[in-house]
Amino acid sequence: MDAKPAPFVPPAPRPRQSPPSTLQMMRIVYNNPLELWGEPSYNEKWISISTGIGGPLVIANDPGLIRYVLVENARNYKMARVRQKILRPILRDGLLTAEGDVWKRSRKAMAPVFTPKNIDGFASAMLSTSLDFAERYRDADRADISRDMTMLTYDILAETLFSGEIAGEPGSFAHQVDRLFETMGRVDPMDLLGAPDWLPRFTRIRGKKSLAFFRKIVADTVRLRRTRMDRGEDVPADFLTLLLKAEGPDGLARSEIEDNIITFIGAGHETTARALGWTLYCLAEAPWEREKIEAEIDAAMTGNLPPQDWIAAMPYTRAAFEEAMRLYPPAPSINREAIAADRYEDLEIVKGAQVLVMPWTVHRHRKIWDDPEAFIPARFHPENRDALDRYQYLPFGAGPRICIGAAFAMQEAVIALAVLMARYRFDVLPETKPWPVQKLTTQPQGGLPMRVSRR
Numbered sequence: 001m002d003a004k005p006a007p008f009v010p011p012a013p014r015p016r017q018s019p020p021s022t023l024q025m026m027r028i029v030y031n032n033p034l035e036l037w038g039e040p041s042y043n044e045k046w047i048s049i050s051t052g053i054g055g056p057l058v059i060a061n062d063p064g065l066i067r068y069v070l071v072e073n074a075r076n077y078k079m080a081r082v083r084q085k086i087l088r089p090i091l092r093d094g095l096l097t098a099e100g101d102v103w104k105r106s107r108k109a110m111a112p113v114f115t116p117k118n119i120d121g122f123a124s125a126m127l128s129t130s131l132d133f134a135e136r137y138r139d140a141d142r143a144d145i146s147r148d149m150t151m152l153t154y155d156i157l158a159e160t161l162f163s164g165e166i167a168g169e170p171g172s173f174a175h176q177v178d179r180l181f182e183t184m185g186r187v188d189p190m191d192l193l194g195a196p197d198w199l200p201r202f203t204r205i206r207g208k209k210s211l212a213f214f215r216k217i218v219a220d221t222v223r224l225r226r227t228r229m230d231r232g233e234d235v236p237a238d239f240l241t242l243l244l245k246a247e248g249p250d251g252l253a254r255s256e257i258e259d260n261i262i263t264f265i266g267a268g269h270e271t272t273a274r275a276l277g278w279t280l281y282c283l284a285e286a287p288w289e290r291e292k293i294e295a296e297i298d299a300a301m302t303g304n305l306p307p308q309d310w311i312a313a314m315p316y317t318r319a320a321f322e323e324a325m326r327l328y329p330p331a332p333s334i335n336r337e338a339i340a341a342d343r344y345e346d347l348e349i350v351k352g353a354q355v356l357v358m359p360w361t362v363h364r365h366r367k368i369w370d371d372p373e374a375f376i377p378a379r380f381h382p383e384n385r386d387a388l389d390r391y392q393y394l395p396f397g398a399g400p401r402i403c404i405g406a407a408f409a410m411q412e413a414v415i416a417l418a419v420l421m422a423r424y425r426f427d428v429l430p431e432t433k434p435w436p437v438q439k440l441t442t443q444p445q446g447g448l449p450m451r452v453s454r455r
């Protein structure tokens with residue numbers, strides 16, 4: 001008799017059994033905030049903590065409370081101080097870090113950029129970039145999938161952002177992106193302590209020169225394209241052209257276009273790369289799930305469907321990606337700060353409280369999910385989706401500040417997975433022992449070394 005295999009339970013820190021001391025807490029926050037959370041964070045609807053550093057903290061796990069904070073009373077919750085301190089010097093008035101009227105105007109100006117029609121239009125660039133990328137595995141027998149997925153999603157973004165038309169030395173742009181990420185990834189202990197801005201942050205000093213150089217390349221690239229558009233030349237229909245079409249007094253200022261290009265690079269490739277890597281890893285550990293997806297991809301591929309239709313034709317592939325984002329949300333924490341005192345049911349939220357909506361704990365919450373630690377893509381199969389509460393699954397956030405790139409990322413992920421899995425099988429090696437670490441995104445410490453074989 002065929003026994004149904006037990007679902008795969010991927011690696012994750014066990015909930016802490018006792019609260020850490022302030023010193024321990026700072027060390028954990030610096031090294032891996034995912035290791036901070038104790039049993040109550042995975043069991044309670046909400047928790048109010050007085051931390052001693054950074055003001056009172058509310059951990060919001062209840063879907064009703066999450067809807068209240070991110071949607072119903074969103075105007076009372078601004079972006080959290082620590083997050084802004086890390087990201088604003090780099091992303092400035094890009095959409096992720098803009099606030100108030102600047103955010104409102106630029107989100108509106110950006111709506112025509114992210115229409116379903118434009119996202120569909122990016123599908124062929126996603127496909128051709130994935131096909132080129134897949135060539136590298138033709139003669140490979142192993143690879144670090146984590147590093148490689150970052151390269152793939154970077155290539156896709158560079159193609160859809162500016163069709164490869166980047167000012168300056170070839171290769172220097174990608175190099176500057178790497179350097180920027182190294183310095184962007186960590187919370188500086190000074191920020192946690194609420195130290196004044198004029199005190200240097202040692203974790204970020206290194207990034208300053210890199211940032212200035214990077215900004216110059218972006219500004220030159222934007223200027224070159226504007227000149228071509230003003231001359232009436234044919235220009236590619238990529239993000240850059242779409243953003244420049246939104247330039248103007250009611251739309252985006254030139255500096256905001258530059259900030260948003262840097263924001264898309266910051267928010268739009270590492271996130272998708274992490275989720276792709278975790279998906280391939282979980283599927284390698286659950287070959288019975290992988291078989292279903294390979295069969296689905298093989299069947300869909302025979303139909304010669306245009307790539308923008310793949311996502312609808314491959315619901316199991318999509319579900320595996322969504323389940324990997326449940327277990328390893330690329331953005332593990334969505335942080336807000338209460339502008340005025342507030343109340344939800346019997347929960348008091350004081351003015352200035354930090355409110356954490358953590359996909360990491362919500363997605364692994366004992367009272368919300370059955371078998372929360374197990375990799376079970378069927379949760380997201382079409383027939384089961386209706387059973388999910390909109391606010392129990394938040395890889396892209398919710399409310400007015402929901403990820404503007406969600407549809408782009410989902411389409412990209414399904415196309416990349418289909419191209420790779422149609423050609424290759426990725427298996428774990430004895431040394432494949434990833435440990436999830438939060439450094440802006442949820443990264444696999446130790447990388448994802450995997451065996452690659454042709455199917």
Ligand code: HEM
Nearest residue numbers: 095096267268271272330331395396397401403404405409
């Ligand atoms: C799997 C991939 C991705 C994940 C998991 C993800 C996740 C998120 C989350 C959780 C937020 C909300 C943050 C908050 O409320 O504080 C967000 C916002 C944002 N994301 Fe994404 N993202 C992904 C891909 C992308 C891509 C591909 C782009 C651009 C091309 C992008 C651009 C943005 C921008 C601009 C915002 C700010 C929106 C606003 O505040 O109005 N993201 N993302």
